[in-house]
Amino acid sequence: xxxxxxxxxxxxxxxxxxxxxxxxxxxxxxxxxxxxxxxxxxxxxxxxxxxxxxxxxxxxxxxxxxxxxxxxxxxxxxxxxxxxxxxxxxxxxxxxxxxxxxxxxxxxxxxxxxxxxxxxxxxxxxxxxxxxxxxxxxxxxxxxxxxxxxxxxxxxxxxxxxxxxxxxxxxxxxxxxxxxxxxxxxxxxxxxxxxxxxxxxxxxxxxxxxxxxxxxxxxxxxxxxxxxxx
Numbered sequence: 363x364x365x366x367x368x369x370x371x372x373x374x375x376x377x378x379x380x381x382x383x384x385x386x387x388x389x390x391x392x393x394x395x396x397x398x399x400x401x402x403x404x405x406x407x408x409x410x411x412x413x414x415x416x417x418x419x420x421x422x423x424x425x426x427x428x429x430x431x432x433x434x435x436x437x438x439x440x441x442x443x444x445x446x447x448x449x450x451x452x453x454x455x456x457x458x459x460x461x462x463x464x465x466x467x468x469x470x471x472x473x474x475x476x477x478x479x480x481x482x483x484x485x486x487x488x489x490x491x492x493x494x495x496x497x498x499x500x501x502x503x504x505x506x507x508x509x510x511x512x513x514x515x516x517x518x519x520x521x522x523x524x525x526x527x528x529x530x531x532x533x534x535x536x537x538x539x540x541x542x543x544x545x546x547x548x549x550x551x552x553x554x555x556x557x558x559x560x561x562x563x564x565x566x567x568x569x570x571x572x573x574x575x576x577x578x579x580x581x582x583x584x585x586x587x588x589x590x591x592x
Contacts (some may be wrong), residue, residue, distance in 0.1 A: 363451060363587040364423040366442075367394045370433025370458065371514075372480045372506035373470055374401030377535035380576035381583070387564040392419060393419055393427070396436075399510040402436040405476060409467050409516025416442050426451040428587045433458040433569065438516055440525065440553060447524035451590040454583055456533040457569050462552035463520040467513060489536040490569040498573060522555075529559040531586045533579070535567045539586070561586075 365385055367378040375394035382392035398415055399407025411480060416438050421426060428451050431439030439453045440460030471481045483491055483499060494502065532554070534542050539562035547552045554560060563582050568576040 384580035408512035480506035
């Protein structure tokens with residue numbers, strides 16, 4: 363199965379290199395995406411441009427793909443489910459939740475000179491970055507790509523309620539499935555309470571398992587893909 367891999371903020375397609383290698387070994391076709399404005403030099407890119415790139419990859423897949431979103435890009439995976447509900451085999455959300463209709467995509471940190479740069483490690487101290495050693499942090503910081511303002515402040519638009527029928531896997535890295543269920547049951551998480559086929563999968567990692575647990579993450583994603591093929 364084609365498995366589309368969408369990295370979160372500051373990441374390009376190279377973030378998935380180790381995951382992609384393992385997915386290939388497991389018999390799948392990984393498609394790591396480098397989004398407009400996050401690796402192609404297009405500082406004027408917008409959220410609409412990124413959505414269009416994801417949908418182009420969905421349309422180019424050889425069959426119904428599994429669309430994987432990481433962190434903020436869980437919203438992009440969910441936007442794909444909204445735009446192509448009949449076309450997807452499923453969605454996997456890694457360490458994040460979809461934004462609600464009308465919400466900013468990722469207006470989390472200050473925007474300066476038209477872009478939202480990586481803010482350093484202070485906001486991520488604790489479970490998010492506990493499994494990243496100093497060398498890994500330095501590599502991440504050196505590779506981090508500022509997110510264009512038009513992406514970070516773009517508004518999420520959801521229109522097709524058939525998205526709730528798309529099989530969805532929530533991969534829980536720095537939080538547990540039990541915590542995720544509590545948030546969803548308490549109404550603290552938009553969108554997912556209405557998902558008709560929602561599975562929770564645990565991975566013992568921080569917020570960036572593609573860096574710290576790539577083989578394990580690949581196996582979880584392969585299992586999710588194969589469950590959709592059954």
